Amino acid sequence: MTPASSLCMGHRQWDHSQAREDYQRETQMPIASDLVSNGKRTVIRQEEEWQEGRRVMHQLLSGSNLKVYAGMQELESVDMLRRYVREPDLWFSHNFRYATSVLYRIVMGYPLNKTRAALDDYQRVTIEFVTTINRSYVDFFPSLSKLPHLLQPWRHYWAQMGSFHRRVFQQWWDPIRAAVSKGSAPPSFVRDVLLHPDTRYSGDDEEAMYLATSVMAAGGDNTRMTINTFIMAMITHPEAQVRAREEIDRVCTSGRSLRLPRMSDLLEMPYVAAMIKETLRWRPTVPIVPPHQVTENLEFDGHFIPAGTVFLINSIALSSEFDNAHEFQPERWIDGSEARTTNNFWGFGGGRRICVGWKVAEQALFIAFARLLYCFELSPRGPIDNERLNHQTVNEPFPVKATVRSAEHALLIEEEAPKYEASFSKFGSTAK
Numbered sequence: 001m002t003p004a005s006s007l008c009m010g011h012r013q014w015d016h017s018q019a020r021e022d023y024q025r026e027t028q029m030p031i032a033s034d035l036v037s038n039g040k041r042t043v044i045r046q047e048e049e050w051q052e053g054r055r056v057m058h059q060l061l062s063g064s065n066l067k068v069y070a071g072m073q074e075l076e077s078v079d080m081l082r083r084y085v086r087e088p089d090l091w092f093s094h095n096f097r098y099a100t101s102v103l104y105r106i107v108m109g110y111p112l113n114k115t116r117a118a119l120d121d122y123q124r125v126t127i128e129f130v131t132t133i134n135r136s137y138v139d140f141f142p143s144l145s146k147l148p149h150l151l152q153p154w155r156h157y158w159a160q161m162g163s164f165h166r167r168v169f170q171q172w173w174d175p176i177r178a179a180v181s182k183g184s185a186p187p188s189f190v191r192d193v194l195l196h197p198d199t200r201y202s203g204d205d206e207e208a209m210y211l212a213t214s215v216m217a218a219g220g221d222n223t224r225m226t227i228n229t230f231i232m233a234m235i236t237h238p239e240a241q242v243r244a245r246e247e248i249d250r251v252c253t254s255g256r257s258l259r260l261p262r263m264s265d266l267l268e269m270p271y272v273a274a275m276i277k278e279t280l281r282w283r284p285t286v287p288i289v290p291p292h293q294v295t296e297n298l299e300f301d302g303h304f305i306p307a308g309t310v311f312l313i314n315s316i317a318l319s320s321e322f323d324n325a326h327e328f329q330p331e332r333w334i335d336g337s338e339a340r341t342t343n344n345f346w347g348f349g350g351g352r353r354i355c356v357g358w359k360v361a362e363q364a365l366f367i368a369f370a371r372l373l374y375c376f377e378l379s380p381r382g383p384i385d386n387e388r389l390n391h392q393t394v395n396e397p398f399p400v401k402a403t404v405r406s407a408e409h410a411l412l413i414e415e416e417a418p419k420y421e422a423s424f425s426k427f428g429s430t431a432k
């Protein structure tokens with residue numbers, strides 16, 4: 001991959017370019033892909049190896065599956081709200097737990113029954129991988145990886161990181177694999193799609209492990225970071241917080257009767273829906289999408305782009321094209337398509353490689369945003385620099401005060417909690 005020049009295409013033609021669906025990744029990344037990912041993390045796999053995984057992952061976008069996932073997301077969000085009430089200072093940790101639990105239920109089928117140490121390892125793996133992409137000069141000049149190993153002093157460091165990631169994945173995968181083989185696994189992406197005989201997935205056990213854990217990691221961590229960004233937006237733009245809450249109150253509060261927002265409220269809450277795009281525009285969760293490659297000659301906006309051209313989607317540049325780009329203004333997206341998150345929007349990438357979990361993410365974010373705002377006032381608990389999101393830290397990234405809005409809201413959360421507990425204890429353990 002050799003980016004030779006830079007051409008700013010802008011965001012306005014996004015739908016046009018996306019519709020061509022002719023992007024693939026043929027770019028080699030000897031560090032991020034080969035050494036750190038054993039060549040098997042789907043998001044940076046090359047076209048041919050990637051296709052089989054993508055065929056299988058498409059099930060994540062099916063309407064009937066999304067309904068099941070919505071139930072899981074509603075359930076897990078109740079646990080998140082309860083944790084916010086009990087330990088408000090650990091808000092960032094509750095966001096992480098919610099995002100990870102949702103993906104664990106979807107992919108592996110179980111509620112999140114992991115120890116703190118296992119969760120920390122898992123988060124470290126994800127953060128390490130994400131910060132590896134586009135980081136090493138070897139990935140920009142892949143021919144360096146053809147040098148004799150003795151002349152590649154960087155190899156050892158990255159290979160060790162890759163071994164650690166593989167070990168952690170194995171610890172998460174083995175129990176699920178065993179439960180599926182024994183016939184005791186609950187419904188999940190792994191049981192019902194990936195390892196199901198009808199799917200005829202052609203990868204071996206290791207391929208399956210990387211696919212399942214890639215989906216979990218890509219989905220969980222991007223969702224976590226986006227919720228953190230949303231919290232930052234709320235504490236620095238109180239007017240947006242008030243406006244969203246008014247919209248949610250209109251739907252969920254009637255006199256003294258309260259109910260939690262539901263997934264089915266999405267169309268009734270255009271401002272909250274628009275917050276999804278605006279959060280991802282304001283401070284993009286994936287600032288630079290992994291490289292794409294044009295597979296046929298393309299005439300685009302007066303430019304000729306030959307087949308084989310490698311290009312990057314630079315989310316930060318696209319985001320800054322807007323009026324008042326540094327302001328958080330969800331209303332800029334209210335055009336009737338605010339609830340369809342990939343319409344005219346690049347935050348989930350594009351073309352054939354577009355994020356396969358964007359609908360899962362849309363649901364997870366909507367329910368988290370709406371429920372957090374319905375139940376909590378969010379404000380800064382110290383000085384804030386809204387450009388420092390500190391996504392890479394496992395500690396509090398910026399100081400936040402989350403205050404439950406009233407005793408009635410706290411009670412509502414407690415009343416919903418037994419449903420979550422029941423779903424957890426059915427698996428032989430209780431929520432910690």
Ligand code: HEM
Pocket residue numbers: 042043044050054057060214215216218219220222223226280285286289290347348349350351352353354355356357358360361
């Ligand atoms: C706010 C949350 C999310 C953001 C911002 C996000 C963003 C992205 C981006 C930018 C890409 C690369 C697309 C491209 O190359 O054009 C991607 C790929 C991917 N995402 Fe997401 N994503 C999110 C949530 C999820 C969720 C919830 C899942 C799983 C359910 C998921 C699974 C994946 C996978 C598996 C890939 C690789 C797809 C492939 O290899 O074909 N993501 N995501």
